[in-house]
Amino acid sequence: MKNILLIFITMWSIQSLANNLTIEVNPVQPVVGEQFSLLFNIETTERDEPYISFNPGTARVVGRNSEGQSVMTSIVNGKISIKKTISFRYSLVAEKSGNLRISDIVVDLAGTKLTHKDLRLTVLKEAPETPDIFVLAVPSKTDVFVGEGVDVNYYLYTRLNVIASQIKEYPKLSDFVKRFQNPDERTETVEYGGRVFYRASKYMARVYATAPGIAKIDPLRLEVNYAKGDPNSFFGMSARNMMKRTLTSKKVELNVRPLPTENLPTNFTGLVGKHDFKLSVPRTKYLVNEAVEAKLEVTGEGALENFNAPKIYNSEFLEEFDTKSEIVPLNNQVVRKDFEYTLLARDHLQIDTRVETFYYFDPDAERYIGVDVEIPAIEVGGSASASVNKNKPTESRVTQELKKEEKREISLLAPTFIGSEEKGLAVNFYYLNLGFSGAILLILLSMVRFSVVRIPEEIQEHYHALNKGRYTYTDMFQVLSKLNGDGGVLTKIETSEMNEESKKYFTRLYKGIEQEVFKNQKNTVNNKIKRKHLKELERVLKV
Structure with a gap:
């Protein structure tokens, strides 16, 4: 019974893929009182003539003609496959100017129904004079x-x-x-x-x-x-x-x-259009204090510039470094974004295999589609170089090295050789020297301005690129898009709480980057941003 059902489903899927409907509108902007046409091109393997129906809205159907058909025969694995394309042209007249909606488009092919999304046309009052x-x-x-x-x-x-x-x-x-x-x-x-x-x-x-x-x-x-x-x-x-x-x-x-809120998945990626997800983890067993690496490739037709790295592994004993990302164009519609993860295992741990579902929105089907990605298990063993507090992750290797450097700096005082009869005087000089050094240190610290970084977590990678002076258009766009307000980036800059000098500076900078990227086709810009304007931007960014 299961085999019969599987065969039926397979035959139905092949039959659905064999039929296709496209519609051409000519002219795309009709004129009131003048004819325009809808050309239905139907690809099918059925022999019966299709039955076409649609709601013309405020237009009037005045004619229907067959545009003929073409037949293509192919032989695959010794089996003959015949596919034909039938074309029908409907003539219509628009009764009034404005928006025209042609809806309820259905083609019946021997019980198999093909549908097409509504056609939305703009009807002109009169035909414009076309220049040369x-x-x-x-x-x-x-x-x-x-x-x-x-x-x-x-x-x-x-x-x-x-x-x-x-x-x-x-x-x-x-x-x-x-x-x-x-x-x-x-x-x-x-x-x-x-x-x-x-x-x-x-x-x-x-x-x-x-x-x-x-x-x-x-x-x-x-x-x-x-x-x-x-x-x-x-x-x-x-x-x-x-x-x-x-x-x-x-x-x-x-x-x-807007995207529909009905049946919206909780882990929707925000991507629109078909996307594929591929995760590769070279190893599954590691030692304590060893780097854990993973790579996620996301390929699709959506705005991957706005897609941030999703969380792959989550543990208090995994110290995560900045995830590197790169966009690779594949063709005019599809790009691939690569995320390279680097984590440091700070203690023994074991993470089981799990399946993560990434959802994108299909605009043609008007529904959310999930792609399952298997996250492999990882195991960290071996002997740690130092004892680990089970309730708190150990300090990173970088933090430990910084503390060692601080200790070295404190011990870099010139040695004092003291004779027995000069010991008292030397001790006084030692404390005087120590007090004088402390006073200088306090003066220097008072001259330093400490500020709390107010950069939202999701754009920190892009902000750091701006801070270094080597960044892309995507980095600049992501950071400036976080400014409060509606509209595009330039509008957000203009309506932000930055001072006028910084507004003008970032407006010129953003336009200049667009020129480099879209005219000169440069992917990376080398341009150190002035510190005072970067600080002003940091001040107004939303936490």
């Missing part, structure tokens, strides 16, 4: 969840002879965590507004909205040198036809939805 050259920001989607990745391409559309182009102002994208990508500047031919254009990507970024509501994709300013005339004609490029123009793309708004 312009810049357009094109996001991969406009309805997203907080933390969901969106690819934004800034395209140059032209019907003219473009000689050269240069970016004059980069988009701020302050509503997002952003990751620069190398644009594909190959020219392609596309249709826009009923006309044929050449277009090429001039700037590209993957962005992640940080808060629900409306997130704005800021404009890009591009300076273009071009010649009037046929773009395929060399003779149209005379000197008097040469032109220079600065183009600015329009702002694009994304509708950002």
Whole structure:
């Protein structure tokens, strides 16, 4: 019975994977009273014709045509597999301007139902006049969840002879965590507004909205040198036809939805999109005072820049050092973040094997998905070099060495050779010397300003990088994002409690780092931050 059930489940899974539905909207922004189309592309292994249904909202369906079908035959392990793609085009007319929602999209394939998420369109009152050259920001989607990745391409559309182009102002994208990508500047031919254009990507970024509501994709300013005339004609490029123009793309708004609170796991990672987790522990047995090492690799399409190292092993007899992290780009959508853990075993201990579940949010399925990771057992044995208090972890090796150094410093007084008849005088000089040294020490201590570090634990690693003067854009973003207030980093700086001089300093510094990372494509910045401004930032950071 179990075998029959397993075969049925397997056949159902294969059948589900064999069917797929995609929908193309043309034009993406319809005009009131003018037709637009929905092209349904259905991949299936079924022979029956699909039944399509949907709710057109305030639009009116005026026609349906079959766009034909294509058949692909393949042979795998001696078995013939036939897969076909059927296309149907529906013609609609929008009755009024504004937002249009096409919902309840279902395709029935011999009892197997394919669904598609709602289509949200913007209907224009009248068709805009399309110029011969312009810049357009094109996001991969406009309805997203907080933390969901969106690819934004800034395209140059032209019907003219473009000689050269240069970016004059980069988009701020302050509503997002952003990751620069190398644009594909190959020219392609596309249709826009009923006309044929050449277009090429001039700037590209993957962005992640940080808060629900409306997130704005800021404009890009591009300076273009071009010649009037046929773009395929060399003779149209005379000197008097040469032109220079600065183009600015329009702002694009994304509708950002909050993550659902229903069935929210307690150990949700905060990551949105598919992610994999891989833990490697080279050894499971250690000696006391020996380093325990582990490496966690997290791979996915989410904003891993914001993902901090999760706790792997927890014991009062494990002294944890700063966990090193590094982001490795794999492609335009997926990166890998490596965490290297180093712990020091201070006493005998044994930690059993356990399974930790890491949850991410799937924006397509709109549900939380867990990935189980086995945390291997570790055992620490052998003889400790010193006795250990069972109720309190022993001092670290570094602390012990510092105390030894302090003792050495106290004993570094010049020896005094004392004769029997000079003993009394020498003793007086000794105490006088000791008192004088103590007075100097008190004066020096009074000149030192002691301050309590007010840096939240989750950003201490990033703050230390800023303090050292060798840091990344991610380090700067993580620290400044902890400032109180709403909005992006620049807004938080402006509304923070820092003095005006420090506000201006960090605003210039943040913009400069963006320039280095997104224009010059530098991963690490070497720039010592002025101490007084770093102290001012430290003062206002939330504990």
